[in-house]
Amino acid sequence: MTSLLSRPYFTTARVNDYKIRSLSISKPRILRYSVSSSIRSRPEYIPHRIPDPHYVRIFDTTLRDGEQSPGATMTAKEKLEIAKQLAKLGVDVIEAGFPASSAADLEAVKMIAREVGNARDLEDGHVPVICGLARCNAKDIEAAWEGVREAKKGRIHTFIATSEIHMKYKLKKSKDEVVEIARRTVAYARSLGCDDVEFSPEDAGRSEREFLYEILGEVIKAGATTLNIPDTVGYNMPNEFGQLIADIKANTPGIENVIISTHCQNDLGLSTANTLAGACAGARQVEVTINGIGERAGNASLEEVVMALKCRGEQVLGGLYTGINTQHIVMASKMVEEYSGLRVQPHKAIVGANAFAHESGIHQDGMLKHKNTYEIISPEDIGLHRSNESGIVLGKLRYTFTYS
DSSP states (O other), rough: OOOOOOOTEEEEEEETTTEEEEOOOOOOOOTTTTTTOOOOOOOBTTTTOOOSSSSSSEEEEETTTTGTTTTOOHHHHHHHHHHHHHHHHTTTEEEOOOOOGHHHHHHHHHHHHHTTOOOOTTTTOOOOOOOEEEEHHHHHHHHHHHHHTTTSEEEEEEEEOOHIIIIIIIIOOOHHHHHHHHHHHHHHHTTTTTEEEEEEEEGGGGGGGHHHHHHHHHHHTTTTTTEEEEEEOOOOOOHHHHHHHHHHHHHHHGGGGEEEEEBBBBBOHHHHHHHHHHHHHHHHHHEEEEGGGTTTTTOBHHHHHHHHHHHHOOOHHHHBBOOOOOHHHHHHHHHHHHHHHOOOTTOTTTTTTTTTOOSHHHHHHHHHHGGTTTTTTTTGGGTTTSSSSTTTTOOOOSSOOOOO
């Protein structure tokens, strides 16, 4: 299959015996332009607490929600290779799959838990949490725990819908019934020996606030360590979603004992903006996917969220930062593109083929004089090495002269 991203600076590479088209990966360099060059250590992992209040955990769901993209299919071996790359990237949590959905998915999750969930990074000793998704029932919880229990740090992620439209038409259950199911399921997950349990009120973005405070308070008492707040249908505006996180933080009993997380879909093109708004309002875990793949219009993109925090975190985002080694972003993007079959649009932020290309003569003139004029991120920061250092592309808009 011919890649849509073929460019002179693309090469064919082998990654763990898998032949993929990828960008040449440069050696680590000192960061330049407006991206901060300071290196901050990753805080100790504690399920319900983060010692550094500025640290944001990156929860990658490429292998679960991402694979739910129409047309996206990956073999167990491909999932394992992507999981290894995600670990190299430095993600805090890898949601490896939905173990109860099929025997094949259960086996893939178990393989990732054994191999990736016990492998220490040689530089900082980091081992990612391996997570399995489960509906709020005993069978799903048992399958999820079976999938992740061999990991050094295993997590069960369970969910149930809380919006009026979902409870009435999909679940056909009352609020009291939904609260009891959620409470009972979280308690059961903890009883199996899992000390890291995440709970998501599906469609929280359209749920009644007081009901959210109630159900979240109950699952905290039952033992949840992370509360994930999903904008399941990408309905919220950034100010709305940020306020939702702030309201949950201010009104949920016991919220100081857990981590607040975000999961934003991209139906209105606002997933990255909503994720950042949630982080600024107090969320300290963000759920993302490589290349933004996922249901319908996709999820918040890992590379966009991470680079936004890296580029503007110190200046306007309250000093928030992540533990991501951004120099592995390009390789992760290319692996997911190749294995999923979902091509990256050329103008995709951060990883698109045109993200660091300049055709306009005015832009080319600026780039030749000082790269900071039109690039706010150094391509080397994400692992991209250009054969043409200025990213100049010949086209009809180029100038045949330069300004004096």
